[in-house]
Structure formats: C-alpha cells, structure tokens
Amino acid sequence: MSDIQALLDLQSDDLAIHELETKLAALAPRIQELDTRKQRIVDTIARQSALVEAEEKKQAFLRDKIQEHRQLIERNQAQLDNVKTMRQATAAAAQMEQAKKIVAGEESDLLSLNRKLEEMRGVLNGATKELAELEAEQVTARAEVAAERDEYDKELAAAQAKRTEAAKAVPDALLNRYDRIRNRKRVHVVVPLNALACGACDTAIPMQRRHSMMSGTSIELCEVCGVLMYHAV
C-alpha cells in the first residue's frame, strides 16, 4: 500500500471519529433541554414552598394571638361576674367589648389567611404534580438519549481502535506531520490536487514541485492553507 493510500485510510478513520464526536456533542443540548424544563418546575416548587412556609408561620402566630385574646375575654367575664360596683361592671364590660372586637378582627384575618394558604398550597400541589408528570414523560426521552450515547460510545471505541491500526501503516514522519495539522482542528488534512492547484484553497502549486507531485507518490504541504496535497491517480 502506498503512503498516500495509508494516509487516506487514516484520514477516513479520523473523519468517522469526528462524525461520532459531533453526534455525541449534539446529545448534550437535548439533555440540557430536558434538565432546563425540569429545573423550571423544581424552582417553582422551592419558591412556592417558601411562600407557604412563611404564611404558615403567620397563621400559627395569629392562632396564638387569638387563643391569648380569648383567654383575656374569659378573664374579663370572670371579673364581670365578681364585680361589686356599677363602675367596675362598666369598666369590665368595656374591656371585654374591646377584647371581643380584637378577636373578631383577628379571626377575620385568619380566615383570609386560610383562604390564601389554600390557594398557595393548590399552586404548590399543582407544581408537584406537574413535576411528577414531566419526570414520567422524560423517562423515555432520557432513555433514548442514553441509548444513543451508549451506541455512539461503542462505535467511537471501535473507530478509535481501527484508527490506531491504520496509523501503523503510515510512516512516522508523515504521521507526525498529519497529526500536527489535524490537531489544529482541520477536519480534512489530506486533499487531492485539483488540476494543478491545492484542492482546499485553489492555490496553484509551484512549477518546481509539479513534477514530483504528478508522478503520484509525493505528498506536499500547501504553504498557503496548510493541508497535505497529493495527486489522485
């Protein structure tokens, strides 16, 4: 096998590897999209849980206050039962009226708070349900991505093993040149001549190099775009 053919075989393996790597990289945005959709709901749940918790604290505080003020009313009632004078009775009754008004106000606040909390818990439950549904829905999509990744990984391992073998057929000096150029992110490193010009950048090859190239055995570096050129026989 000629050096050119060995190099072309190697390049074909490298192109296959590159294609698989591109396919693998394309899986990342798909996983990212699934994660983003899920994260949006997870964030909603966290936010809503914090709101519910804060309102529950207010609710507990209000309940304590109502309890406290009811006890005050009971004490006022007891005082009222034990008063001796009219003046004391009037004062105790006024105090009790005041306390009852406060409790009535607090009970009304508690009622609206309870309603608000119910609504907020509804939103929270809705989001929790939505998350469970999305997770179930994503099971298939995630399994598909994982299966594709496994498949590409397997193909990639095989392609890399094949590449290692193909590289053995290329002389060391030529392999080094090729790898150096390839590592600069060029996908196509070895290109055939197009008439008497570089097949990649179309620069005409110098007169003095034409003969050796046209004989079909030499591989030359294009000094303009840096690819390796050969004459396809």
Ligand SMILES: [Zn+2]
């Ligand atoms: Zn060129």
